[in-house]
Amino acid sequence: RALTRLNQLRTHLAPRPSNPTTPSSITHTHNLSTMSYTRELHTALLAVQRATLLTKSVYTSHTKGTLSKSDSSPVTIGDFGAQALIIASLRHAFPNDAIVGEEDADDLRSDAALRDLVWDLVQKARLEDSEAEAEIGGPIKSVEGMLDAIDGGRSPGGRQGRIWALDPIDGTKGFLRGGQYAVCLGLMVDGVPTVGVIGCPNLPVDDAAPLDASTGVDADDKEGKGVLFGAVKGHGATSRPLSKGALQKETKIVMKEIQDISQATFCESVEAGHSSHGDNAAIAQKLGITKPSVRMDSQAKYGSIARGAGDLYLRLPVSKTYEEKIWDHAAGVVIVQEAGGEVSDAWGKPLDFGIGRTLKENKGVVAAPKEVFPTVIEAVKEVLGAKQ
Numbered sequence: 001r002a003l004t005r006l007n008q009l010r011t012h013l014a015p016r017p018s019n020p021t022t023p024s025s026i027t028h029t030h031n032l033s034t035m036s037y038t039r040e041l042h043t044a045l046l047a048v049q050r051a052t053l054l055t056k057s058v059y060t061s062h063t064k065g066t067l068s069k070s071d072s073s074p075v076t077i078g079d080f081g082a083q084a085l086i087i088a089s090l091r092h093a094f095p096n097d098a099i100v101g102e103e104d105a106d107d108l109r110s111d112a113a114l115r116d117l118v119w120d121l122v123q124k125a126r127l128e129d130s131e132a133e134a135e136i137g138g139p140i141k142s143v144e145g146m147l148d149a150i151d152g153g154r155s156p157g158g159r160q161g162r163i164w165a166l167d168p169i170d171g172t173k174g175f176l177r178g179g180q181y182a183v184c185l186g187l188m189v190d191g192v193p194t195v196g197v198i199g200c201p202n203l204p205v206d207d208a209a210p211l212d213a214s215t216g217v218d219a220d221d222k223e224g225k226g227v228l229f230g231a232v233k234g235h236g237a238t239s240r241p242l243s244k245g246a247l248q249k250e251t252k253i254v255m256k257e258i259q260d261i262s263q264a265t266f267c268e269s270v271e272a273g274h275s276s277h278g279d280n281a282a283i284a285q286k287l288g289i290t291k292p293s294v295r296m297d298s299q300a301k302y303g304s305i306a307r308g309a310g311d312l313y314l315r316l317p318v319s320k321t322y323e324e325k326i327w328d329h330a331a332g333v334v335i336v337q338e339a340g341g342e343v344s345d346a347w348g349k350p351l352d353f354g355i356g357r358t359l360k361e362n363k364g365v366v367a368a369p370k371e372v373f374p375t376v377i378e379a380v381k382e383v384l385g386a387k388q
């Protein structure tokens, strides 16, 4: 076992690809062994931080401008505004990168009143630190520029090159309910999630704070809430307080060591339509877990287990046809992996981010600390197998 652990650590620490003469490093221009993605991380952190200012302003305003999308899920002026700001930031810093964003500007182009609401938000959301604001390109200059930025997220995705996956508000239902939500941005390089940033305005700053499903809105910024997670593949994961200006000082985060799996805490969606509460409970029971699950919206679940506030994230599929979206997982996967975790689909299959806008070759998602991951997947397979 000790040897296996050592090998796991070696694989984890080794620069990838480990052999510089492998064909992959010759054909691929982006090589992890020669790039540390410092600028990508910095830009993503600032871009997400600025976008959270916008989402918080929607929170406290009376109008959410909520629309129902074709799949009947909600979208608000906050989703559109955050997508505009983040894509503008990325285009400023990395004009050649592709972007897969959840939203598009169709609804805003056909609804002037809604467009004006979003434009108002976008103009007001500025980082208080002028240097930081300039690093992400400063304000968007025109309404047309804003619409164009939102439509900059139409990349079909794929396995080659640099592609950002953006969820401007993840957990929109949670956002509207006053629960958890997250602004999520991940960079995939040749289909591999490599940089991940998640802003969670309603999570406590304190990494050691107990997981509390009741959450609540920190509208006046007085409750010590708002955390910004970040990670680069091969370089660890961090958290820091969300701020209104320059980046705050970060702390390293790691998953909690589990001595006894029956004592683990697992996180799952609030929405029963997004993940099967019944299957998740059956898996927990197989693992001997008696603590109730912590139900939480959005990729705040990934951030929470990465900093050891929870242990497992179970997302068992509800529908046979639903395809998980890459923007719902790319950032969270890097953060959990870099904090010492492993993520796969419910059958233990690696998530394939290189086949388009969805994870169509995967079903469900399971995340756990490396040491207990095989045990968890065994339990998941037993529960799924019994249903076949």
Ligand SMILES: Nc1ncnc2c1ncn2[C@@H]1O[C@H](COP(=O)(O)O)[C@@H](O)[C@H]1OP(=O)(O)O
Binding pocket: 073, 074, 170, 171, 172, 173, 174, 268, 269, 270, 271, 273, 274, 275, 296, 297, 298, 299, 318, 319, 322, 328
């Ligand atoms: N049937 C479904 N199964 C799994 N996830 C879903 C389903 N429908 C929507 N989602 C997505 O789940 C994510 C939220 O997960 P959670 O409930 O864990 O916070 C949202 O991005 C939401 O997409 P959407 O953005 O379209 O609402």
Ligand SMILES: [Mg+2]
Binding pocket: 167, 169, 170, 171, 327, 328
């Ligand atoms: Mg989402």
Ligand SMILES: [Mg+2]
Binding pocket: 079, 102, 167, 168, 169, 170, 171, 172
């Ligand atoms: Mg979203």
Ligand SMILES: [Mg+2]
Binding pocket: 073, 074, 075, 102, 169, 172
């Ligand atoms: Mg949505």
